[in-house]
Amino acid sequence: MEKLFQRKVTVTLKYITVALVSAILLLLIESSFAKREYAISAFLTVGLIAIAITYLTNFSIPMKFFLPGMFFLFAFVVGPILYTIAMSGFHYQTGNYISKPESITQILAGGIRPDAAQTTFDIIIGEDPAKNLEILASDPTNKKYFLATATTKTDLDPAGLAIDGNGDATVAPGFTPLTPSQQAAEDKALATTRFAYSSDYFITIEGGNVASLKEQSLKYDSSTDTFTNVLTHAVYRDNGTGNFANIKDKNDQLQPGWRAPIWFENYAKLFTDPQIRSALIPVFIWTIVFASLTVLTQFALGLLIAMTLNRKLHGRRIYRSILILPYAMPSIMSILIWGGMFDTEFGAINHLFGTHVHWFQSALYARLAVIIVNLWLGFPYFYLICSGALQAIPAELSEAAAIDGASSRQIFRKITLPLLLQVVAPLLVASFAFNFNNFNIIYLLTGGGPQNTLGGAVAGSTDILISYTYKIAFSAGNQNLGLASAISVVIFVIIASISLYGIRRSKVLDSFK
Amino acid sequence: MKKWVKEDLWRHIVLLVTCFFVLFPIYLVFLSALSPTGSLQVTSFIPKTISFNNFHLLFHSPKIPYLIWMKNSIVIAGLVAVLSVVIGAASAFSFSRLRFRGKKQGLQLLLLVQMFPAILSLSAVYVIMERVYNFAPHIGLGTEPGLLLVYLGGAMGVNIWLLKGFVDSIPIELDEAAKVDGASAVQTYWLIFVPLAAPILAVVSLLSFIGTFNEFILARLFLVDQNSRTIAVGLQSFISGQYATNWGPFAAGSIIASIPLVAIFLSLQRYIISGLTAGSVKG
Numbered sequence: 001m002e003k004l005f006q007r008k009v010t011v012t013l014k015y016i017t018v019a020l021v022s023a024i025l026l027l028l029i030e031s032s033f034a035k036r037e038y039a040i041s042a043f044l045t046v047g048l049i050a051i052a053i054t055y056l057t058n059f060s061i062p063m064k065f066f067l068p069g070m071f072f073l074f075a076f077v078v079g080p081i082l083y084t085i086a087m088s089g090f091h092y093q094t095g096n097y098i099s100k101p102e103s104i105t106q107i108l109a110g111g112i113r114p115d116a117a118q119t120t121f122d123i124i125i126g127e128d129p130a131k132n133l134e135i136l137a138s139d140p141t142n143k144k145y146f147l148a149t150a151t152t153k154t155d156l157d158p159a160g161l162a163i164d165g166n167g168d169a170t171v172a173p174g175f176t177p178l179t180p181s182q183q184a185a186e187d188k189a190l191a192t193t194r195f196a197y198s199s200d201y202f203i204t205i206e207g208g209n210v211a212s213l214k215e216q217s218l219k220y221d222s223s224t225d226t227f228t229n230v231l232t233h234a235v236y237r238d239n240g241t242g243n244f245a246n247i248k249d250k251n252d253q254l255q256p257g258w259r260a261p262i263w264f265e266n267y268a269k270l271f272t273d274p275q276i277r278s279a280l281i282p283v284f285i286w287t288i289v290f291a292s293l294t295v296l297t298q299f300a301l302g303l304l305i306a307m308t309l310n311r312k313l314h315g316r317r318i319y320r321s322i323l324i325l326p327y328a329m330p331s332i333m334s335i336l337i338w339g340g341m342f343d344t345e346f347g348a349i350n351h352l353f354g355t356h357v358h359w360f361q362s363a364l365y366a367r368l369a370v371i372i373v374n375l376w377l378g379f380p381y382f383y384l385i386c387s388g389a390l391q392a393i394p395a396e397l398s399e400a401a402a403i404d405g406a407s408s409r410q411i412f413r414k415i416t417l418p419l420l421l422q423v424v425a426p427l428l429v430a431s432f433a434f435n436f437n438n439f440n441i442i443y444l445l446t447g448g449g450p451q452n453t454l455g456g457a458v459a460g461s462t463d464i465l466i467s468y469t470y471k472i473a474f475s476a477g478n479q480n481l482g483l484a485s486a487i488s489v490v491i492f493v494i495i496a497s498i499s500l501y502g503i504r505r506s507k508v509l510d511s512f513k
Numbered sequence: 514m515k516k517w518v519k520e521d522l523w524r525h526i527v528l529l530v531t532c533f534f535v536l537f538p539i540y541l542v543f544l545s546a547l548s549p550t551g552s553l554q555v556t557s558f559i560p561k562t563i564s565f566n567n568f569h570l571l572f573h574s575p576k577i578p579y580l581i582w583m584k585n586s587i588v589i590a591g592l593v594a595v596l597s598v599v600i601g602a603a604s605a606f607s608f609s610r611l612r613f614r615g616k617k618q619g620l621q622l623l624l625l626v627q628m629f630p631a632i633l634s635l636s637a638v639y640v641i642m643e644r645v646y647n648f649a650p651h652i653g654l655g656t657e658p659g660l661l662l663v664y665l666g667g668a669m670g671v672n673i674w675l676l677k678g679f680v681d682s683i684p685i686e687l688d689e690a691a692k693v694d695g696a697s698a699v700q701t702y703w704l705i706f707v708p709l710a711a712p713i714l715a716v717v718s719l720l721s722f723i724g725t726f727n728e729f730i731l732a733r734l735f736l737v738d739q740n741s742r743t744i745a746v747g748l749q750s751f752i753s754g755q756y757a758t759n760w761g762p763f764a765a766g767s768i769i770a771s772i773p774l775v776a777i778f779l780s781l782q783r784y785i786i787s788g789l790t791a792g793s794v795k796g
Contacts, residue, residue: 035648062613069604076666080634308524328778333767473636488633
């Protein structure tokens with residue numbers, strides 16, 4: 001009886017959860033669809049259908065277990081990976097950030113100029129009987145008066161109008177002025193509305209009671225997909241890489257551009273663009289050096305400590321607790337503290353050794369600092385790993401070797417180290433892959449600096465690929481998401497090959513069958 | 514005596530030198546946290562006066578919402594730790610124990626995905642969440658729920674992979690016995706797997722907690738508002754720029770933030786290390 005009740009409760013809870021999740025998803029689908037984020041709404045719809053099928057039927061038991069995990073994995077890992085790959089095929093950077101229709105709208109909005117005579121009107125802002133925005137415009141010098149909405153213009157006969165001392169009309173049939181607070185509410189519409197004048201000209205509001213006559217200097221022809229400048233007669237055509245460019249001068253481009261597919265050009269640039277290449281090659285070499293030196297020093301010190309502690313020793317427990325402290329502390333804080341310690345004037349390091357080294361101004365010292373700090377952060381990991389692995393090596397092996405007359409150095413080189421490496425090798429590879437992308441230490445310790453004078457654009461001498469990529473994507477001046485994505489993809493290919501090599505050696509893949 | 518010198522002396526020397534290397538920065542943190550001037554400027558390695566002013570500032574200065582940062586970090590990291598393991602464990606169980614079509618491909622995908630460093634798709638995550646913000650301002654860019662979702666997704670690959678390794682090590686005879694007794698997959702999961710794996714689940718969620726607590730760059734990109742920052746971003750903002758005088762509160766804040774993590778780590782190191790050897794690399 002009790003069991004039955006329990007079962008009923010869990011089933012009810014399940015349905016409530018499914019209903020809640022579905023409701024939230026439905027809401028998101030609806031609003032994303034309304035904002036034209038079709039890719040996202042499609043993904044959410046698939047998710048919703050999958051949830052309904054999985055949890056309301058017995059279609060697949062395993063799916064009941066892995067669906068939530070897979071949902072998150074696809075939404076926030078696989079999705080962004082695919083998006084990164086897609087972005088790497090686009091001309092996607094500051095100035096080319098929006099879609100083509102948005103870009104055309106913005107060029108049109110910017111491509112206007114006052115008419116040749118620089119005509120202005122005194123106006124009163126109001127609305128017509130149908131509540132459309134309307135202006136009552138007066139040209140006192142020429143005694144011309146008219147009403148204009150966005151679509152219509154009605155000339156008024158001065159004879160039938162009330163004219164004030166400035167020569168401006170104050171009232172007109174069917175015209176209701178807006179109060180200041182009503183005007184404030186319509187602020188945005190007032191700034192963007194183009195009031196009708198003639199086929200080539202229109203009126204824009206300049207202030208509370210002044211408007212001026214404008215003409216479109218850049219005209220868009222959708223049949224040929226070109227802009228024409230009415231003044232210079234220059235023709236601008238889609239140049240295929242996300243800008244309208246003057247057909248006679250390809251450097252004369254209209255702003256803003258849009259994100260246009262350029263396929264493999266970002267990848268090609270990595271190898272052909274001299275500016276990018278000159279920055280990228282030193283960064284790449286340093287990334288390899290940094291990751292290798294890090295793994296090597298961390299492993300060496302970790303192994304040394306593991307060996308010294310691999311026997312009964314006074315104070316062993318205390319040593320052990322102290323030595324794993326760097327690993328237990330939040331690494332971000334440790335890095336920042338080290339950053340302060342390397343300060344030239346007041347830093348503890350210079351004080352301790354009585355030196356006056358400009359640690360972060362010289363490429364060599366900055367790199368040395370990065371390696372030292374990373375050694376501090378990471379050697380306890382290898383100490384823990386190695387001490388576990390050392391204990392797993394049967395003592396009989398070295399005892400037998402000792403009886404045969406082997407020196408302790410020979411035992412270490414011929415027996416201990418090879419056996420240890422067998423266990424630790426995959427972890428060395430994993431650590432290399434991790435440090436290859438160790439963004440935090442570079443970003444928080446040196447910020448990639450000091451600036452490399454040879455390296456072109458933005459790369460500093462301690463920048464590794466990932467911190468360099470971050471600068472390309474998020475630096476203040478020019479954010480080139482397309483190029484950054486292309487580098488990310490290249491990094492991933494490198495990392496994946498390294499890791500797959502490590503995994504193949506550790507034979508994880510065999511267990512898939 | 515002679516044997517002691519030969520066998521143990523070099524060990525003590527190596528260990529003492531390394532301990533000095535390890536403790537030097539930690540000592541300095543305490544030094545500047547307890548110094549009245551509040552800078553990391555070292556004039557003497559032995560404190561002349563000790564003051565708790567920096568700790569006082571942390572909790573009472575209106576310019577430093579330290580407790581709010583701490584709360585944000587604990588809430589976000591705690592939720593990630595619990596949710597990612599609840600969701601991940603179920604996936605890991607199915608990938609380890611159940612048979613279904615496409616399992617091999619699924620595992621290969623998982624393997625590939627858990628190798629992918631989240632930071633590589635940073636700009637994509639940023640752009641996607643920017644778009645999400647357009648239609649759902651509560652979970653998009655710049656919000657804590659948005660950050661939580663991104664963390665959950667990011668933790669999923671590694672967690673499923675780690676947990677699957679652990680599930681594989683639980684003898685399959687237990688499942689088979691349960692199956693013979695007529696248990697369904699769901700019953701096997703709740704009645705056999707979860708109780709057996711409870712310590713492991715706890716360890717993996719601790720690792721997620723530490724990892725999330727330590728995460729910097731996503732939090733930095735996501736949370737712009739002073740009061741929604743996590744502790745890592747908040748403390749970093751103290752000392753970036755020329756406000757070197759903030760080193761004191763920074764040091765004090767770091768000490769308080771580190772204590773729980775260090776305590777967890779030291780008390781559970783045996784379990785955490787078993788997780789480490791299974792292939793997780795702490796960030």
